[in-house]
Amino acid sequence: MKPASFDYAVPRTVAEAVQALGDTDRTAQVLAGGQSLILEMHLQRIRPQLVVDINRIPELDGMRVDGDELRVGALVRHATFESADAVPGPLGTLLSRAVVNIAHPPIRSRGTMAGSFGWAHPASEWCAIGVALDATVEVTGPDGARSIPARDYFLGPYRTARRPQELITAVRLPLLGENTGVGFIEHRRTHFCFAQVAVAAALTVTDGVISDARIGLVNSADRPLRARAAEQALIGADFAPLPEGPRLPDDHPFARAGRAAAQEDAAPLAEPYADVEYKRQAIAVLVGRTLTEAATDLRSRLAPRQGGPR
């Protein structure tokens, strides 16, 4: 479990990093938190000839609200999002609910959101949120900077629209309004391992009707997935009361959306201990539960303003 030999570059600016990545004679990898890269190098599944360590590029650090978007620099660590107050509004709540599912605290203090987008693991929490919310990936390469919408960015497991000579400089996420409720639920065998399935949801209600629904599916295809059929099943529906008990009746809109996500949106791949049939079951259940969580979140968000009971 030792990496093969490699060269190591430590650029101080984005321009220097792009220059280092532009060396087409050597296969290069960008090192930010090293959450996945270091393991893969130890396992020798990745044998880069050049590692470009971007940790000393100040302009890549930091996060800011820019208009109606959150811009997350490439060196912002997962742990930043552990507090719901780190990001304004329901987006902060969503990110804080998702982040606790990423690895464990020591890794969250190193790994980065942009790194997750770069690695593009189908079980990545951030990537599914990204496609659900229409995030944008900012990259800079020899030909300058460009922005890639998340829907065009993920091409398959570990495959993205980023060109090898391009560096991800930031990820932009749209902020969510106060009439949006969010939920994130992950299902896995132990706290240590990847999600078998996870679901991110954001429900927006206008005048008692679901006006927008965003559902991201984790590890439900060969890439992060937005459950558009499930979303369509919800939009226009009344924001109805939740059932008394924890279980959704089969005819509840959330249950219907769950089935749509599992049957129409998802394209699950079989894994040990989770075949396609089981994954579809888990997707249906989790979508229903995550929408319930989002609805509960929205009610608690609206309740103080309306002054009524929750």
Add this chain to the structure above:
Amino acid sequence: MERWTRREDERLLTGKGRYVADIHVPGCLDAAFVRSKVAHGSLRSVDCAAARDVPGVVGAWSAADLPDLPPVPYTLLARLSTEEAVAGREWPALVKDRVRYPGEALAVVLGEDRYRAEDGAAEVTAVVDPLPAVVTPSAALDDSVRLFDGLSNTALRGEAGAPIDPAVWQDAAAVVEATYRQQLLMPSPMECRTILAVPEGDRLTVWSGHQMPHRLRRELAALLGWSADRIRVVVPDTGGAFGSKSAAFPEFVVVAYLAVTLGRPVRWIEDRLESMLVATRGRGQDQTVRLAADAEGRLLAYELTINADVGAYPHLGVGLPMQTAWMAPGAYTTPHVHATLRSVLTNTMVTYPYRGAGRPEAAIAIERTMDLLARRLGVDPIELRRRNFIPPDAFPYDTPTGRRYDSGNYAAALDLALETVGYTEWRAEQARRRSDPDALPLGIGVSCYVERSGGEPGGLHEFGSLEVHEDGTVTARCGAAPSGQGHETVFPALVAKTLGIPEAQVRLVEGDTDEQPEGLGSFASRSAQVDGAMFQQTAGLLIEQARERAARLWDLPVDKVAWADGSVHTTSGDSAVLGLAELVKATGPLRVESRYEAGMAFPFGAHVAVTEVDPDLGTVNVLRLVAVDDCGVVLNPTVVHGQAYGSAVQGIGQALYEGMTFDADGVPHLASGFLDYLLPTYTEIPPIEIKDTCTPSPSTPLGAKGAGESGCIGTPAAIVNAVADALRIADPDLLQMPLTPDSVWRAARAPKHEEGVR
């Protein structure tokens, strides 16, 4: 020292432990092995030439380059295996012509460090023609694919007890049958295997994290053709073993051979990825059971049939299923018990003892089947057990399988476990939930186990000594070799208590064959039971010698000299008193050697699990686990309870998480290490309560039985039974460990037992 629970903790918990990888020997070479990517195949060629050109590589060899490389020594220890099982099935230390398990070593590369060695290993090329692989005993049983040409895959057949008259089944009021898979498990110690071989003059010093240093010395001497006194084996701090570190493994053979051949220090520090592929496996049995009872729920007969997964070579694991057969009856008075087994070779790394070693397989089989029978009879599983327990006055108890249980009070352990968990209250909660359609199903499972500790006849003894120094301190030596069990705390305390001196005055030395010429080691939960009794006896011998010396010194009959609080004094009441230090100064060095033979002991206990199941996802949430263990006289409750806790967690691992799947070519899905093979982590550990009852073992004056394997043996069936109870599952075959969410979800959709008919 008061800050630490155990003497060794200050060292081990502050990073001052010294493990094999911490030992720096100038000029030492690191070994890296080139490993087969296929599970089964014919080796055509290995080319090491390119590896030899890699900077920092000192040498690279395949089996063809080392014609004198000895094979891996077989172990017939404790008659668990037979000459017939191993005949014609040699295990080469490097593959000669046939790969039989994935990861089997094709070549070795020595480098100036591990990085260089791995760079070299990456340059070795090998041609292997794949053969069909068989990775389960049922697949290997028909010999359509043979691991050894001309020889059956079935390496051993065994039985315990007598065949059961068919009339017993026909006349029984209830007969239940089931099939269980005891999955392959990985022992997963924190520190993987290690060996450092240092040639010095005509001797070889071997450092290894090992459970049986004297056996390693004996086996290395035999394979090198040396006398044993030319080899010194030292066991430094060792990061866990769980049964998996007691052999001379193929890599050990290669390292020792090359160190001697080259005259240079060589080490192999196994990394986690290697360990995933080629560390010994535990368990691995396909079982079928049949249990009969009369209308009152009295057990009539029990039949257990085992197809055991032995792995690619018939090592120690080939006989391990006999342990399951012998322990088949469990805690019950079943008059007829018959266990039969076949040990079957498969294209997996060898099966070997793993914490529990044959007893979990027996306990899980009978305890799951007891619950099945209780459901069939419509009686409470607790009541069924009570009706059939071997009563306390029936010991020593001879089982139909040839075991003689030494002592027990099974009902007492069960009573304490039920009281501790709050059995009645949980049953009421279960009833409440069953009437609430929105409540998650809740189940309660019990498991009453009996196990065996100490070892098998021929391996129940241990060697040791006590030596008094001129300053009055005592050095205790024994053949045990700890891998985290706390010997440095427990044994000096025991010796000090017996002698009546302060604990700090006693120091333990173990795990060094130059310090302790003979020894067996630490396995089968034997150290407290056997070494503890040995030290108690040796301390008694020391006291006798001290009295005799004082009697000569004072010119008194021995019976006029008494011992108290670490000193000899006269019984006449005069003021003559000699402490140990003065006695040694006056009479010369005092050292007492001892060999002590214990009897087998049979620890037991009752574990109760309460689980909640999410039937829509199949997740199992353990709400509560109570483990009541009886290991006789407890020498140190903190140490014993700590081991019981860790063992219970490993039991949870077998029940819910640990297991491996294979691809179509027989290679296990373990390439991402512990992301593929899931151990329970801190987050998964439920509230666990450990308690004990005390039924001393009559086998030694000390009365201690083995501790530490209890949870691996007792816990899994409690959890599986709790899940079956929650879901009211009719078909026991639907629940096979590990109870992964997908399998539990499927089981939850199956007919319930009220509706189900078998």
